[in-house]
Amino acid sequence: MIKLVVFDMAGTVVNENNVVYKTLHQAITGGGVDVSLHQVLALGAGKEKFKAIVDIVNEFAPHHSGETVNQIYSRFVTMLDQAYQDLAVTPIEGAEQLFQSLKQKGVFVVLNTGYKKETATQLLDKLGWTKGVTYDELVTASDVASTRPQPDMIYHAMKLCGITDARTVLKIGDSIIDIEEGKNAGCAVTVGITTGAHTRTQLESANPDYIIDRLPDLLTWIDEVR
Numbered sequence: 001m002i003k004l005v006v007f008d009m010a011g012t013v014v015n016e017n018n019v020v021y022k023t024l025h026q027a028i029t030g031g032g033v034d035v036s037l038h039q040v041l042a043l044g045a046g047k048e049k050f051k052a053i054v055d056i057v058n059e060f061a062p063h064h065s066g067e068t069v070n071q072i073y074s075r076f077v078t079m080l081d082q083a084y085q086d087l088a089v090t091p092i093e094g095a096e097q098l099f100q101s102l103k104q105k106g107v108f109v110v111l112n113t114g115y116k117k118e119t120a121t122q123l124l125d126k127l128g129w130t131k132g133v134t135y136d137e138l139v140t141a142s143d144v145a146s147t148r149p150q151p152d153m154i155y156h157a158m159k160l161c162g163i164t165d166a167r168t169v170l171k172i173g174d175s176i177i178d179i180e181e182g183k184n185a186g187c188a189v190t191v192g193i194t195t196g197a198h199t200r201t202q203l204e205s206a207n208p209d210y211i212i213d214r215l216p217d218l219l220t221w222i223d224e225v226r
Contacts, residue, residue: 002189003106003161004108004163004168004169005171005218006169009111011196012092014090018041019080019084021041027075028040033057033060033061033072035056039060041197045197046174048114049073049116049141051114084122089126089127093214093215094214096134108161108163110139112138114147114148115140116140116141116142117138117143136160139154139160140153148181154181169187170187171189174198175197176205180206
């Protein structure tokens with residue numbers, strides 16, 4: 001029986017037009033690393049953003065120093081704050097209705113993200129989503145010692161909701177690392193969704209239990225899992 005669904009945010013339930021990864025790409029290339037947006041998405045999607053920068057720089061420009069990484073991250077944070085000021089943010093189609101349906105079934109709805117708390121809160125404020133009404137809890141990279149693909153954020157979500165058995169948890173996200181996070185936590189079900197960073201083929205490489213194209217599709221079989 002599923003008691004908790006842990007949703008990734010950007011690309012899964014929040015449409016922010018990939019502004020974070022476009023900004024990340026600009027910051028990294030501005031730091032002298034020759035990398036495409038596709039490569040940034042492939043290697044960095046879903047990760048805490050400093051870790052994403054470290055991994056991308058190590059992969060494509062290993063000769064760069066740690067100071068270069070710090071400078072890129074500092075530039076990224078400044079650029080992202082500016083980008084968010086005028087950013088139009090909308091829910092992924094069906095997100096709010098899905099949350100309501102799950103809550104009516106007595107299933108906890110938790111949002112989790114590789115963003116820092118301030119960034120995630122800014123997104124939620126733009127959407128008008130409120131804790132205890134739209135969703136139950138928010139867990140971000142700022143809340144744990146180790147981020148994706150480590151399972152700490154899911155474990156923290158479980159603790160907040162009073163859930164002790166990961167076999168009652170479903171994790172859904174738009175990136176490979178979301179699926180890895182769910183598997184590492186021992187979740188009963190991992191679901192990839194094609195609305196965000198990674199393609200169906202990329203998601204398939206992580207062996208999720210299901211891949212869906214639309215959020216409402218989650219309801220077509222969740223009762224069977226329950």
